[in-house]
Amino acid sequence: MQTRTTIHDEAGIATLETALTLPLLLAAIWAAISYGLVFTVDHTLAAAASDGARAAVGAVTEAEAVAAAQAAATERLDRALGSFAPDAVVATPTVADCAPTGARCVTVEVTYPWGTAPIIPDLLSVVTPDELSATATVQLSH
Amino acid sequence: MRRHDDQEGAVSILAALGTVLVLLTAVLAIDLGSNVLTHRDLQGAVDLAALDAVLALPVATDPAVLADQYARDSLARNDGWSDRDGRTVTVTVGTFDPTTRVFTPTAVQPDAVLVEAWTDASRLTGVLPGADRVSKRAIAALDARAAISIGTSVASIDSDRSSALNRVLSRLLGRTLDVSLDAVGHRGLADGTVQLGRLAADLGLASPAELTDTTVGVGQLFQAAATGLSASGDPLDVAAATPMATLAAEVGAGLQVRLGDVLDLSAGMPGSLADVEVQALDLVMVTAQVVNGANAIDLGMPVTVPGVGSGSLQLAVLEPAQLAAGPAGVDPVTGAWRTVATTAQVRLGIDLTLDPVTAGDITTSALHVPVTVEAARGEAPLATITCATSAPEPWVTSPVATSAVTTTVGELPPDLVAVSTPVPAVTADVATVQLTSPLLGSLDLGTLTALAQHDVGSATETLTFTGPYAEAQRTPGSSTLGATPRVPGSGDDGRVGLAAAFDTADLGVTALAAGVDLQTDVLDPVLDATTPVLDEVDRRVVGPVLESLGVSLGRADVTVSSVDCSGRRLVE
Numbered sequence: 001m002q003t004r005t006t007i008h009d010e011a012g013i014a015t016l017e018t019a020l021t022l023p024l025l026l027a028a029i030w031a032a033i034s035y036g037l038v039f040t041v042d043h044t045l046a047a048a049a050s051d052g053a054r055a056a057v058g059a060v061t062e063a064e065a066v067a068a069a070q071a072a073a074t075e076r077l078d079r080a081l082g083s084f085a086p087d088a089v090v091a092t093p094t095v096a097d098c099a100p101t102g103a104r105c106v107t108v109e110v111t112y113p114w115g116t117a118p119i120i121p122d123l124l125s126v127v128t129p130d131e132l133s134a135t136a137t138v139q140l141s142h
Numbered sequence: 143m144r145r146h147d148d149q150e151g152a153v154s155i156l157a158a159l160g161t162v163l164v165l166l167t168a169v170l171a172i173d174l175g176s177n178v179l180t181h182r183d184l185q186g187a188v189d190l191a192a193l194d195a196v197l198a199l200p201v202a203t204d205p206a207v208l209a210d211q212y213a214r215d216s217l218a219r220n221d222g223w224s225d226r227d228g229r230t231v232t233v234t235v236g237t238f239d240p241t242t243r244v245f246t247p248t249a250v251q252p253d254a255v256l257v258e259a260w261t262d263a264s265r266l267t268g269v270l271p272g273a274d275r276v277s278k279r280a281i282a283a284l285d286a287r288a289a290i291s292i293g294t295s296v297a298s299i300d301s302d303r304s305s306a307l308n309r310v311l312s313r314l315l316g317r318t319l320d321v322s323l324d325a326v327g328h329r330g331l332a333d334g335t336v337q338l339g340r341l342a343a344d345l346g347l348a349s350p351a352e353l354t355d356t357t358v359g360v361g362q363l364f365q366a367a368a369t370g371l372s373a374s375g376d377p378l379d380v381a382a383a384t385p386m387a388t389l390a391a392e393v394g395a396g397l398q399v400r401l402g403d404v405l406d407l408s409a410g411m412p413g414s415l416a417d418v419e420v421q422a423l424d425l426v427m428v429t430a431q432v433v434n435g436a437n438a439i440d441l442g443m444p445v446t447v448p449g450v451g452s453g454s455l456q457l458a459v460l461e462p463a464q465l466a467a468g469p470a471g472v473d474p475v476t477g478a479w480r481t482v483a484t485t486a487q488v489r490l491g492i493d494l495t496l497d498p499v500t501a502g503d504i505t506t507s508a509l510h511v512p513v514t515v516e517a518a519r520g521e522a523p524l525a526t527i528t529c530a531t532s533a534p535e536p537w538v539t540s541p542v543a544t545s546a547v548t549t550t551v552g553e554l555p556p557d558l559v560a561v562s563t564p565v566p567a568v569t570a571d572v573a574t575v576q577l578t579s580p581l582l583g584s585l586d587l588g589t590l591t592a593l594a595q596h597d598v599g600s601a602t603e604t605l606t607f608t609g610p611y612a613e614a615q616r617t618p619g620s621s622t623l624g625a626t627p628r629v630p631g632s633g634d635d636g637r638v639g640l641a642a643a644f645d646t647a648d649l650g651v652t653a654l655a656a657g658v659d660l661q662t663d664v665l666d667p668v669l670d671a672t673t674p675v676l677d678e679v680d681r682r683v684v685g686p687v688l689e690s691l692g693v694s695l696g697r698a699d700v701t702v703s704s705v706d707c708s709g710r711r712l713v714e
Contacts, residue, residue, distance in 0.1 A: 017154050017157065022157075025161065028165065028168065035168075046182065050186045053190055064349060067348070099219070101215060135220075139212065139215075141197075
């Protein structure tokens with residue numbers, strides 16, 4: 001009788017403990033994966049912005065610089081993210097005077113709306129950014 | 143009971159340990175990621191700083207100072223850089239050898255900038271191995287570009303050359319076409335330059351970069367070139383617009399050409415092509431060669447030279463010429479020149495019938511003289527482009543290799559395209575020889591034959607262009623260019639030396655009567671009679687035809703159309 005009572009006391013303990021701890025472990029693993037993906041995307045955005053800026057240095061006109069930067073950045077995004085990249089991922093090259101000399105510069109800004117288009121469901125939105133972005137600026141003229 | 147107590151909380155303990163392990167791993171991952179991020183961001187910023195700094199070199203009187211400023215400004219823009227917080231940067235100007243890939247600091251005509259930067263490593267835990275300081279460097283070099291062509295710049299176009307140009311152009315573009323430009327029109331085309339940016343716009347392309355992959359109608363191409371020439375504002379270009387428009391109208395619609403086969407832009411950065419210029423005549427002739435492909439054509443060209451009864455010329459362009467625009471130097475991976483213009487590889491079959499020769503008692507029938515001229519490709523690579531503030535124009539050097547030419551006196555091959563290289567030498571029957579004697583009457587002495595093959599190897603001479611551009615130069619600088627002597631008798635005007643080649647032919651008569659000296663009674667009179675005739679055929683027909691294709695013996699015309707010093711690239 002005592003033995004049967006003890007068995008009843010033990011029944012489900014392991015299951016209960018697993019049920020309590022597994023979500024924490026899964027959350028930690030999920031967070032690690034999310035962080036890795038955020039880091040990867042951030043790295044890709046920086047590389048795309050940098051590619052765009054480098055491509056722009058070969059241009060003669062500002063319009064060609066913008067076109068070359070756009071093409072290079074987009075190519076990098078397509079190559080690195082492929083079908084994972086939502087349409088909202090945009091590379092935006094702009095030409096403007098740059099500090100402090102007032103020379104003309106092209107700035108390539110690449111943004112990814114992670115909050116609305118995460119690669120995996122963003123269950124930890126508190127610790128992941130709503131938007132990832134990177135910029136790179138290169139001088140076009142003196 | 144003890145067993146029960148031992149089991150209680152086991153999962154919790156394992157979970158706690160696991161959680162700690164996961165969290166520790168996460169912290170290390172974040173630490174590692176952050177460190178990688180620092181390395182990546184610094185490298186990216188240093189790369190852009192080097193690219194900005196090299197922009198100072200062609201314009202600054204003290205390039206080191208301006209390069210330093212440009213680099214620091216760039217770092218501030220891209221990485222929020224300042225000299226505070228343990229960050230340091232050094233900027234060094236110098237020269238970069240693309241072959242050895244060695245940067246040498248120097249303030250004398252620098253063409254590259256080395257930017258080195260240091261910052262503290264990003265560390266949360268401090269447990270990861272690695273240096274406390276992150277160091278990154280980048281070298282950017284000037285990457286000037288130029289447009290170059292070889293062989294089709296006809297410096298002096300007279301009526302013979304103009305006639306040959308019309309004939310070759312007509313037959314390359316189509317058998318029914320009849321190009322009717324005069325010497326003035328050809329000279330106009332030779333002096334005009336077509337700007338690629340304008341050409342692309344007039345063809346409706348978004349940028350010059352699209353030229354490479356675009357196929358257009360030949361008439362449309364020539365009309366777009368004419369429009370661009372007309373809008374140029376340069377009197378020489380405007381003068382070239384009229385003959386170009388005439389050509390466009392005569393060619394009409396139908397023929398198509400892929401521009402990438404005419405212009406080798408593969409080594410160039412797309413954006414820098416807008417200001418590149420190519421000679422109008424080069425564009426026309428190379429386009430015609432590409433359109434024809436490797437088809438043998440009968441030029442149908444009359445050989446109106448005294449002493450020539452009849453003549454025909456067959457032409458095969460095995461490889462068309464190519465214009466090139468791009469950077470200088472050797473590709474470090476392939477070891478090949480990055481930008482090379484070439485002449486065409488051509489074969490010309492010449493079948494002449496010369497008037498009979500009479501010398502004393504010896505007479506010949508009409509002389510049949512078949513000659514094949516085969517020219518390999520000449521090359522003009524862009525070796526160096528020096529953009530220095532001390533010179534008014536950039537300097538360009540090109541080690542030009544002239545076409546190797548083989549002249550064969552012998553039966554013509556049945557197919558100029560399919561025959562192997564060099565063309566096999568087959569003995570040709572030139573004429574029958576007769577002795578006319580009062581006692582014996584007319585006595586057949588036999589058949590005069592000829593067989594010779596003469597090679598003139600490629601010669602190399604480095605040309606230095608100092609501008610202003612477009613600038614044309616001609617090799618050789620002296621008549622003793624290269625190790626291979628020029629064919630005796632070939633003129634300095636680049637003729638093939640047809641008469642000289644025939645002069646060296648192994649002439650013989652298959653049967654001779656006693657008392658007739660082969661050399662003095664037969665060969666010498668034949669050579670004396672044919673040499674001036676062949677020399678004139680060379681000067682008035684063969685030379686102009688080959689020159690219209692950019693080929694001449696032992697020399698080359700090289701034109702650097704434009705130079706752009708604004709190019710720059712990361713080299714390390």
